[in-house]
Amino acid sequence: MRRVLHIPSPVLLVAVAVSLILASVIDAWAIRPPKKPTGRVYLIHADRLTYNEYENPGAQRLAGNVHFRHDGMDMYADSAVFFQESNSLEAFGKVRARQGDTLSLRGDYLFYNGGTGIAEMRRNVEMRHRGQTLLTDSLNYDRLYGIGYYFDGGILKDGDTQLMSDWGEYHVSTREAQFNYNVNLTSPRFRLVTDTMRYNAQTKWSEVLGPSNIFHGTDVVYTEHGFYNTALETYRLMNAHQRTKVYRGITLKGDSITDFASRLEADSLVKDGDWMKAFGDVVYYDKEHKSMLLCDFGQYNDSIGQAMATGHTLMKEFSNEKDTLFAHADTLRLFTYDAYTDSLKTAKSDSVYRIVYGYYHARAYRSDLQVVSDSLLFHARDKQLHLYRDPIVWNDNNQILGEEIRVFLNDSTVDSIHVNRQALLVQQADSTLFNQVAGKQMRAYFLDGEMQRSEAEGNVCVVYYPVEKDSSIVNMTYAETALLKMFLKEKKMQRIWSPAATGTFYPISMAPPEKTRVTNFAWFDYIRPRDKYDLFEWRPKNKKDALKAQPKRVAPVQHL
Secondary structure, X not given: OOOOOOOOOHHHHHHHHHHHHHHHHHHHHHHOOOOOXXXXXXXXXXXXXXXXXXXXXXXXXXXXXXXXXEOOEEEEEEEEEEEOOOOEEEEEEEEEEEEOOOEEEEEEEEEEEOOOOEEEEEEEEEEEEOOEEEEEEEEEEEOOOOEEEEOOOEEEEEOOEEEEEOEEEEEOOOOEEEEEEEEEEEOOOOEEEEEEEEEEOOOOEEEEEEEEEEEEOOEEEEEEEEEEEOOOOEEEEOOOOOOEEEEEOOEEEOOEEEEOOEEEEEOEEEXXXXXXXXXXXXXXXXXXXXXXXXXXXXXXXXXXXXXXXXOOOEEEEOOOOOOOEEEEOOEEEEEEEEOOOOOEOOOOOOOEEEEEEEEEEEEEEEOOEEEEEEEEEEEOOOOEEEEEXXXXXXXXXXXXXXXXXXXXXXXXXXXXXXXXXXXEXXXXXXXXXXXXXXXXXXXXXXXOOEEEEEEEEEEEEEEEOOOOOOOOOOEEEEEEEEEEEEEEEOOEEEEEEOOOEEEEEEEHHHOOHHHOOOOOOOOOHHHOOOOHHHOOOOOOOXXXXXXXXXXXXXXXXXXX
């Protein structure tokens, strides 16, 4: 039997060879220890040298301008003890050590082991590396790995930023530092308190692990894992075991929050410049204005007072102690305006008001008021709620609709409702009978949350079922007029008034079917929000019930 040999291609052989070489290099790096300091510790100078073999064998006592050198490091002291056999020394007085032109150490005492390359500096220690200064009372510097670490409290100064902790280490080669236990980072603009932090002196990025607070003026940010840039004041905060929180307008007792004006919670937060972005199950609670906003994603710019929220948005307004208003839209946007100039807010000012836009599929619920529209606008200064594109408002057994609706609020209750174009008011008298008023415009007025009277004008058409003394309904009135006023009591239509009207009074059994409904009658009970949990399910109108589009009049084009 003849054997067939498969010869690999040259490209494959080269690839295999390169991979083997890389693997061997990586393995060698992984197991090869760092290069140890080499050679002996040399005494360069001392004013006086004494040696007593009987008192202290192997120890040379030095005094006056003592200077040692070992493997690129120079060490100076007022006095020292040199152990030449063990290649080590003890230095006293004003001790200094310098390695190259970037690293220097100062202290009152030094023990240096030339075999391990570890310098142990004690009392009033100062370590300088490039632009960073480390202050402590006990510092060990490992030349083998280029790491200085302290364990009895220390301060790292980097420009106007200062880091304090009980334990820390600093890497000379990467300029990275790690701090543990009672970490406190301060700058002229903020203060950060945490338990564990990693800090890079080159990039100015710090990583915090564990419960952490960032104090910035009257704001506090709480997180358990995040990254903070001390130069740009930018941060990326992520959800670990507890959600990230931002408190504004705080009152502090020590480092504990006793009161606040607002609170923001999210799975993660990103602050980039003036914009703050929140991701994942966002909850914003405005304690001062008694409102709450929930969404999947939101962003806010405090300098210009603009915000946006999207994804399962839900706004709660509970300034009315008796009830809470719930509102939902696909997207909510907030703009802040200056009250004096009516222009967008560009600086912090006390004279401001807000306008909130909601689009699309806007729905709202309160026990005395329900709303459905394609989009909405809320004007905080004028206390107006504008509803656009097929809007509907329900109050008890009353339904109001038209092309555009304005709801005027008095504090936390409805004051009046204005409807423009194709206005329709429907009141359910019983399961099959409906009082109806249709016109071009309509005004409804409320008292303590209940409709008291309504006015309609412009091609007004009325279908009215008067209630007898025994609460029965046996007659129906159909009328047409230019102006109508309707009065209600105990949520029922009591009487109507018109300066001049034409109409007919029918017994119910004899009323023509075409007279029991106005032309644009529709009862939209099937899309009415049933409760606050029903706001996220959008149910459109049936096509046959939708308002007929009416083009707006435009000025004719002039031809010369």
